[in-house]
Amino acid sequence: MRRWNGWGDDTISFALAPDALAFLAERVGDGHGVTDASFEQACAQVAPSRLPPHRLIETAAPVRVRHALGQSLPDWLKLRYGRIGATPDGVAFPESADDVRELLHYAQRYHVALIPHGGGTSVAGHLTAEAGALPVLSVSTTRMCRLQHLDHESQLATFGAGVFGPDLEAQLRAHGFTLGHFPQSFEYSTLGGWIVTRSSGQQSLRYGRIEQLFAGGVMETPAGRLDIQTFPASAAGTDLREIVLGSEGRMGILTEATVRVTPAPEYEAFHAVFYPDWHSAERAVRELAQAKLGLSMLRLSNGVETQTMLALAGHKKLIGVLEAYLSLRGCGEGKCMLMIGASGDRAQARAAMAQALTLARKRGGVHIGRKLGDKWKQNRFRNVYLRNAAWEHGYVIDTVETAVDWPRVESTMLAVEAAARQALAVHGEHVHTYTHLSHLYAQGASVYTTFVYRLAGNFDEDMARWRTLKGAVSQAIVDCGGTISHQHGVGSDHAPYLAAEKGEIGMAAMAAIFRHFDPQGVMNPGKLLPNVQPSQPSRAPSQGIAA
Amino acid sequence: MRRWNGWGDDTISFALAPDALAFLAERVGDGHGVTDASFEQACAQVAPSRLPPHRLIETAAPVRVRHALGQSLPDWLKLRYGRIGATPDGVAFPESADDVRELLHYAQRYHVALIPHGGGTSVAGHLTAEAGALPVLSVSTTRMCRLQHLDHESQLATFGAGVFGPDLEAQLRAHGFTLGHFPQSFEYSTLGGWIVTRSSGQQSLRYGRIEQLFAGGVMETPAGRLDIQTFPASAAGTDLREIVLGSEGRMGILTEATVRVTPAPEYEAFHAVFYPDWHSAERAVRELAQAKLGLSMLRLSNGVETQTMLALAGHKKLIGVLEAYLSLRGCGEGKCMLMIGASGDRAQARAAMAQALTLARKRGGVHIGRKLGDKWKQNRFRNVYLRNAAWEHGYVIDTVETAVDWPRVESTMLAVEAAARQALAVHGEHVHTYTHLSHLYAQGASVYTTFVYRLAGNFDEDMARWRTLKGAVSQAIVDCGGTISHQHGVGSDHAPYLAAEKGEIGMAAMAAIFRHFDPQGVMNPGKLLPNVQPSQPSRAPSQGIAA
Known part of the structure; x- marks a missing residue:
């Protein structure tokens, strides 16, 4: 079953090896696990629903808790510490477009805020059930799922x-x-x-x-x-x-x-190539992206991320052999791992990979074959379970991402990492931080940075640490001219930084579009943009539930 | 110098060979040239400007005539017959964004309609200087042209x-x-x-x-x-x-x-491949598009277009030899020509071309090498001059284009061609019509249809013919589920058909966006969308020129 207060399915866990834990302890200190609140404790906090009854709406506490939050760190803190805050007043499960229409009419009639809910994996606070004084209805789309x-x-x-x-x-x-x-x-x-x-x-x-x-x-x-x-x-x-x-x-x-x-591809392969340092790696990956070879993936880890991934991989001996070999080939400390993927028609994909490897080697890359790539593919959706495992040992793993044109890629990476380190120094804590370029374009790259630091063990202090860090790195992104999100959206958490890239005129245009479609302002209010003023007086509520 | 009443530069002409003329005459009858109105006659029609003076605005008749219309057929008819109709009241030549700002303030202050004017090549009526009772200012962007x-x-x-x-x-x-x-x-x-x-x-x-x-x-x-x-x-x-x-x-x-x-590409080549019939050609080109080979062009002419291009090429003997060879290889009447382009890095482009030719042959294609492709490239911007040459012999060449998903490509092509033929039958005229797929996608293709028919020799009848034909083919496009434009935009001529694809809700959204940016409705009114109602009372004109 879906974990109610963490990532994924509760039958799946991904343990951290003792060596991995030692690696983290060395970098940010010993972690101390926190006892999670129980699901029952969370449910007990849920306030009575303010919604008029409707055949599509469930108002039992468990379903409301399960739709209250997403997967951002503040959402986790609320869930783990049992400080849920606002929950939706109900959850609807429409099975058709007509059901959805009916719910929209209901929302307009009773002046209820609607929050569309897909898989609930937002890491940007899209699902937070705060809508001023309005009752909130979460609308699950998951029963509309057929081909x-x-x-x-x-x-x-x-x-x-x-x-x-x-x-x-x-x-x-x-x-x-x-x-x-x-x-x-x-x-x-x-x-x-x-x-x-x-x-x-x-x-x-x-x-x-x-x-x-x-x-x-x-x-x-x-x-x-x-x-x-x-x-x-x-x-x-x-x-x-x-x-x-x-x-x-x-x-x-x-x-x-x-x-x-x-x-569906008849062939798919992921190869790993190592570079001795960031500069040669960044240059190689830019050339690869600009050569338009028809690859399916390019993903470049910086030195610290490469080191961290190898340390957390858990196969100390094998990794030791690999590192010794790489060291002989000139890739020692600070080496950067590039993952190259090719997919599709067998001949085309193999040709693309061959061309990529030739180009990659030309820039000093050391190709080590498919083993690490196969491993990466196998764990591509499993690595995120590390967040659960780390939490249990008293560590937070959080990430931010942006995208910038090539001349700002390195400076943005350095600025975001530095901002995170300085931010938690104020709290007397170390941050282990590392970055990869997750998506490569001819024009630039996404810069995806991970932060590992210790849980304080109490909600307020952990929320404060997150706020300080998130504020610092978001400001660094904006100061570097990056977009506030390359792949996760804006939600609540990035909304304060959106105007920096859209400008006043751009923000007003977005507001005008949404106001046009939603003149009463009932659709996910407060997310993405500061709340839009209703352009016409809202209808008088017929059951006295609206503000 | 730019031709004021036709395509391109007036020092460039592209004559039709006697054989080509005979080909056209056989299909639609003998053409009779029309004497064009002179530039002076056109200028003499220009009404006094209604614009308050401004340092950036020129109001002399010649410049106003030169910015009055584009390159659509009705625009041509107006120019050639000297029935210009409305001209802009002036033309501004801003040199900077601040100049443009100043012109926007001017337009808002005096309630003047602005029509942005780039190269004036619109074939959809974007430039028509009709704005109800508002004076019209054409704004040329051409002095803002630096890297x-x-x-x-x-x-x-x-x-x-x-x-x-x-x-x-x-x-x-x-x-x-x-x-x-x-x-x-x-x-x-x-x-x-x-x-x-x-x-x-x-x-x-x-x-x-x-x-x-x-x-x-x-x-x-x-x-x-x-x-x-x-x-x-x-x-x-x-x-x-x-x-x-x-x-x-x-x-x-x-x-x-x-x-x-x-x-810039270090290598570029265009090869021609012939297919015996449309079905095999369409299937081959769909496979090529879906194979994502990294080509730079795919362009497939139907049987009549292939025949017409070969007839108009003007090298009767060479073409005869080619056709004899193709006939031996199974490509006789109804054969379709596919042009394949590859550009870029030499090795990559050559590999893509080789793969494409292999795939093209597998589906029954007869590859005849680069000669026709080289010719096509050489004349890629010259063929459009044929419109001038045909006009001089009393023939109209007009085109429409759309894009549809694969299952509707052939039926759309046939429906558009049939609609055109039927439309002018009412006028007792034949239409020579042919089509190519100009842009290929995994999802479908653009369908680009050309019409050749005779000029009547008088403005009203020629305008009527165009209206009947344009209406019929546009309705055919809409009925087939095509977009009203794949590459030329909407302007005035396609505006009546836009709602068919955007729907009422989509049209209202577009109107809301433009109203937000232009609450007074001074920006190119009437183009793209039916005119947008001002959302706020327009300011009282200070010089009594507004409606």
């Missing part, structure tokens, strides 16, 4: 928007196709969630970001049903898909989406 | 938005780069025009549509300056570029744009 149509010829598949990653892939693989969208949250996130937060998968180099995969769909909005037809391309005015993408629940609820699929 | 910044590392170039295609490429080539955006209008269209009409170049298969090339920029709008930063990618809410793309002058004037450039 509705598959057009083999155009390679288009239409799904209910609440389909989870594995169910989507299983339904496609049965017909020989793949979407190829594999964010780390893949197992527990939904197609609709990917679309409205502009998600990017680990193999976006081949398959594209969700923006490129989303061909059309249906969104129910307070202003009506927005039905977006599919075209291979169009020059006819505004691309309505782009209004839906990144809308984060502010304009409506996506009920179905048509996506561009690809024949 | 302002080139970031070699990120492969980003920032230009004044009014730069013409050849000037843009020349400035980039001097640094070893290319944008690779080559619409047929390339020589006379501008970067800003490409962006606000969502243009697509002939080699978009490699370089992408303008949507993929446009990385950021500055648009001056009545609501303020929208400054869009560049990121390799972002998940932070609405992508503001997408509001600018396809805005067709409704929200503001683009003053600068940053585009993604690529090292």
